[in-house]
Amino acid sequence: MNDTEILERIGNTKEKILNEIHKIIVGQDRVIEEILIALLSGGHILIVGVPGLAKTLIVKTLARVLSLSFSRIQFTPDLMPSDITGTEILEETASGERYFRFVKGPIFANIILADEINRTPPKTQSALLEAMQEYKVTVAGKDYDLPRPFFVLATQNPIEHEGTYPLPEAQKDRFMFQVNIYYPTENEEVKIVETTTIGYEPEVSSVLTREEILKLMDVVRRMPVAPKLIEEVVQFVNLTRPSENSSVPKFIKEWVSWGASPRASQYLILGAKARALLEGRPVPSWDDVRSVALPVLRHRLILNFAAEAEGVTSDMVVEKLLNLV
Template sequence: MTEPELHRLLSKLPLLRQEIGKVIVGQAEVLDEVLVALLAGGHALLEGVPGLAKTLLVRTLAAATDLSFRRIQFTPDLMPTDILGTEVLEEDHATGKRSFEFVRGPIFANLVLADEINRTPPKTQAALLEVMQEFEVTYAGQTHPLPDPFFLLATQNPIEQAGTYPLPEAQLDRFLLYVRIGYPSEAEELAILQNTTGTAHGQPQPVIGAEELRELRQLVREVNISPELLGYITRLVRATRPQGSPVKFVQDYGRWGAGPRAGQALVLCAKARALLHGRFAATLDDVRTLAAPVLRHRVLLNFQAEADQLTTDDAVRALLQHFPTP
């Protein structure tokens, strides 16, 4: 890639932010994490109370990219075939011969929104395991590749737990990032009221296509990360495991720690964040900033932690305090 082509490609990232900013007010950290997942080639789970624009953020991202987009509303009666697709009996009118043809489901898109993913039973949630890891669908012994790039964004809210089905650890681990969305600041909330209750509405324009996103994802892998930072990430991830962890919080409250996939995720996310900020080398700040969204769903605490009202975010804070530098 020539230098002018590289600059043209990187100039798309601030433009993408700008287009999303026409609709989404504030939430800079959340947007950063979603874009990191997009660039790193992983999936993201967005959690926040109703009304924090989780669905709107995904729809706006879809509008600002020239990618195919589908939204799937997860409900208790949703079946795996409603997501993946199914076979139907087709007849050739010329010959009269009948055969089964696979009709693709809504999962066959570049950008898929799995809205309220925890409202569907485990049987249907499990339909996403192969999709998220292998980027393909196997049905009736035939494998159907998903579009490239493929990016799944799922939403859930932490309240109204009646009628929901918690995501199993195996599926949570498929998400590159677990993004928590908080309330906006007072100034941001005022801007939201001004922007959404009048007649003027921002309309984002697509600035990045599928080919450019593929090139950016390849570029992410070429971002430099030092051996010292790789060692730091290795120690950080291994310290999440209660057996032999040097961190007292993990010794007292840890049940299960993160696996090697967490280290891979943290490296890729640090590289993606560096590129997002116009750098070609990942830094300690990149790693520490993304440690919580990478690790919070890959660490399991014991019952004592629950009784003491401690969370996996508290565990990540304890880890970062124990390992301030590489």
């Protein structure tokens, strides 16, 4: 199948994916779309939301619809790096010869849900973040490649911080998106209660295979982007960085300590390309960039005390900046 045929079919495929997921998940269209965009871009996601909003169920259902292996890791204070990556065990043959055999950890799956990543010490967090970056784990000096696609969704609880180990800003920057999940509407909650208290779980069908997903990821990487759009994205990201440059808005200088890194520019372009592909378009536009700007930038802006004192959030800063361009 060539790229043109893929573009013709992808719009219908997106609808099929949403229809299958909505057999189990009520609402959350924005969250599902952002997860699909990050997956096709080869990025990872940091999910922030209070308990009980179906974060695990969304990811598990998506894995079933996309024919991908799924693994959930519950991060706790006593979790060790080897509990994630795997370890070597000593075995003995019938002849008495001893050897080490590597037993793979739960990280060897296509989709990883790292539940409450901020509840485990930095050493264990680093083991996961290194695997996210390198797509492999190293045990006893030997490298083991992770399955592709490899997609990590790490969750954080925004209301409980006692006994946690917050991710440093440099490690947050490795996540393509920060996706915020909010409470459902009243009508959605009524439907949730109706469908989850009757003892019936609908069957979902697979829409894509692993090979087709890898093909779509390759199409995203090869999708052309207008040089002007790249320049506009870089200029936009530069506006998040407080400096003496006269083009930087006054509110950025007042509220922001540190702006977004060049990685933000890369992810804005990749996210725009993936969104264009899901819409069946051959090239991304500025509207695609606007659609992914919030999840790309909200965890990359470090606000100062003045912003906190005024109740200003990073979402408010990004939206205000988008209104200027």
